[in-house]
Amino acid sequence: xxxxxxxxxxxxxxxxxxxxxxxxxxxxxxxxxxxxxxxxxxxxxxxxxxxxxxxxxxxxxxxxxxxxxxxxxxxxxxxxxxxxxxxxxxxxxxxxxxxxxxxxxxxxxxxxxxxxxxxxxxxxxxxxxxxxxxxxxxxxxxxxxxxxxxxxxxxxxxxxxxxxxxxxxxxxxxxxxxxxxxxxxxxxxxxxxxxxxxxxxxxxxxxxxxxxxxxxxxxxxxxxxxxxxxxxxxxxxxxxxxxxxxxxxxxxxxxxxxxxxxxxxxxxxxxxxxxxxxxxxxxxxxxxxxxxxxxxxxxxxxxxxxxxxxxxxxxxxxxxxxxxxxxxxxxxxxxxxxxxxxxxxxxxxxxxxxxxxxxxxxxxxxxxxxxxxxxxxxxxxxxxxxxxxxxxxxxxxx
Amino acid sequence: xxxxxxxxxxxxxxxxxxxxxxxxxxxxxxxxxxxxxxxxxxxxxxxxxxxxxxxxxxxxxxxxxxxxxxxxxxxxxxxxxxxxxxxxxxxxxxxxxxxxxxxxxxxxxxxxxxxxxxxxxxxxxxxxxxxxxxxxxxxxxxx
Numbered sequence: 061x062x063x064x065x066x067x068x069x070x071x072x073x074x075x076x077x078x079x080x081x082x083x084x085x086x087x088x089x090x091x092x093x094x095x096x097x098x099x100x101x102x103x104x105x106x107x108x109x110x111x112x113x114x115x116x117x118x119x120x121x122x123x124x125x126x127x128x129x130x131x132x133x134x135x136x137x138x139x140x141x142x143x144x145x146x147x148x149x150x151x152x153x154x155x156x157x158x159x160x161x162x163x164x165x166x167x168x169x170x171x172x173x174x175x176x177x178x179x180x181x182x183x184x185x186x187x188x189x190x191x192x193x194x195x196x197x198x199x200x201x202x203x204x205x206x207x208x209x210x211x212x213x214x215x216x217x218x219x220x221x222x223x224x225x226x227x228x229x230x231x232x233x234x235x236x237x238x239x240x241x242x243x244x245x246x247x248x249x250x251x252x253x254x255x256x257x258x259x260x261x262x263x264x265x266x267x268x269x270x271x272x273x274x275x276x277x278x279x280x281x282x283x284x285x286x287x288x289x290x291x292x293x294x295x296x297x298x299x300x301x302x303x304x305x306x307x308x309x310x311x312x313x314x315x316x317x318x319x320x321x322x323x324x325x326x327x328x329x330x331x332x333x334x335x336x337x338x339x340x341x342x343x344x345x346x347x348x349x350x351x352x353x354x355x356x357x358x359x360x361x362x363x364x365x366x367x368x369x370x371x372x373x374x375x376x377x378x379x380x381x382x383x384x385x386x387x388x389x390x391x392x393x394x395x396x397x398x399x400x401x402x403x404x405x406x407x408x409x410x411x412x413x414x415x416x417x418x419x420x421x422x423x424x425x426x427x428x429x430x431x432x433x434x435x436x437x438x439x440x441x442x443x444x445x446x447x448x449x450x451x452x453x454x455x456x457x458x
Numbered sequence: 459x460x461x462x463x464x465x466x467x468x469x470x471x472x473x474x475x476x477x478x479x480x481x482x483x484x485x486x487x488x489x490x491x492x493x494x495x496x497x498x499x500x501x502x503x504x505x506x507x508x509x510x511x512x513x514x515x516x517x518x519x520x521x522x523x524x525x526x527x528x529x530x531x532x533x534x535x536x537x538x539x540x541x542x543x544x545x546x547x548x549x550x551x552x553x554x555x556x557x558x559x560x561x562x563x564x565x566x567x568x569x570x571x572x573x574x575x576x577x578x579x580x581x582x583x584x585x586x587x588x589x590x591x592x593x594x595x596x597x598x599x600x601x
Binding site for chain 1: 559
């Protein structure tokens with residue numbers, strides 16, 4: 061018999077819901093079978109923790125006396141976007157600090173940027189606001205320099221256009237002698253190492269490959285705060301190569317997430333410095349999957365061994381948008397610490413933290429069991445047959 | 459026996475070949491992990507001495523007689539567990555196997571300081587600044 065969101069929520073409220081993580085469910089179904097497990101389990105928790113560049117936040121500073129309409133502003137010397145109302149701003153995770161030497165002395169170190177400001181704010185640290193304005197009759201102030209704290213802001217709302225990539229590339233460097241520096245870390249020449257980027261069998265969208273329960277409106281755990289999916293994520297591409305289990309074998313769906321930053325836990329919001337690449341933000345996300353029917357349950361039993369990702373050369377093929385891949389490997393192989401390419405062992409590592417994701421899946425499970433986290437039924441599905449547009453260069457003013 | 463030391467040389471001793479005397483007169487095998495003359499023209503060296511217990515003690519007495527400050531020293535590199543997220547990016551860049559993932563089920567990164575050769579490769583690849591140089595030897599600071 062199928063279940064509904066409200067039935068599951070009633071059980072959660074009564075403290076009777078049976079919740080397990082996407083890791084635990086694998087063994088349970090293997091031992092007890094799908095039918096028996098379905099009778100018992102109400103919710104499976106999934107999670108990920110990793111760098112998600114398309115993240116940022118809207119901040120409202122409140123009004124100074126006299127008032128200012130900020131036309132340019134910086135937080136700890138990191139530029140925020142102010143092309144919105146007077147004291148509203150958007151701080152992006154990959155924005156660099158003013159005067160950062162970038163890659164002029166290659167590879168740059170990128171010690172501090174937008175992601176780090178977000179981490180500092182959530183940690184409760186004071187952050188310096190500096191802003192300029194041209195001055196207007198109702199907003200006469202032309203300059204302001206003051207310390208601010210997240211406590212004193214009217215709103216600090218994280219709004220991330222793209223999180224939780226459903227699968228991702230495994231990066232290698234096929235160049236003969238040059239080390240390259242990418243958003244997947246340092247890649248040594250001759251494919252001496254490979255770097256992957258999702259939490260595999262724990263990752264939210266890999267446990268709901270056809271978006272049966274994760275959609276617009278789904279309640280999520282975002283760095284400890286309760287937020288939701290507000291849209292498909294940017295670059296959401298559901299039309300992709302999929303395995304027999306419907307699981308994408310390349311980057312596919314994405315989620316746009318939002319939550320109140322004032323309620324976040326700094327352990328799960330961390331500034332990232334990628335040498336030679338730039339700054340970013342590592343985020344922890346947990347997504348509950350309600351077990352409405354057996355198909356949904358079956359999808360959550362996906363194992364690392366059954367999820368494949370493409371190995372791609374980041375020295376030439378990726379930057380030139382060439383379609384070629386080196387081979388496909390499973391997360392089982394990737395997580396073992398080495399994969400085989402051309403009969404040669406290649407060491408693997410990850411930019412996502414499986415161990416933090418495990419912790420998040422357990423924290424979310426605990427919140428649901430204790431009746432503190434209820435599920436939302438999505439009010440709109442994620443697009444299921446959507447491709448990926450390319451940017452073809454044409455015309456333009458000279 | 460083997461023992462690791464941090465030696466801090468005063469300015470007047472930085473030009474002297476003290477390691478040569480250790481080998482020559484005290485019959486110890488020095489294995490130098492790191493050495494540097496700082497901007498203040500003082501020097502430091504992280505060195506492991508191997509040999510008879512008495513010879514190591516005599517070596518240290520000799521160094522102290524020169525005004526060299528000698529500290530027993532375990533870890534030149536430290537993993538700050540509060541900052542580490544266990545992503546594991548360092549693991550494939552550690553040539554000594556000091557940073558490793560002992561349990562592939564939990565995927566928790568651990569640091570075995572005995573294996574660390576202080577090459578500092580991990581410091582450059584860690585996105586979270588979680589690997590710290592106890593000596594604050596900022597060799598690779600950008601301008």
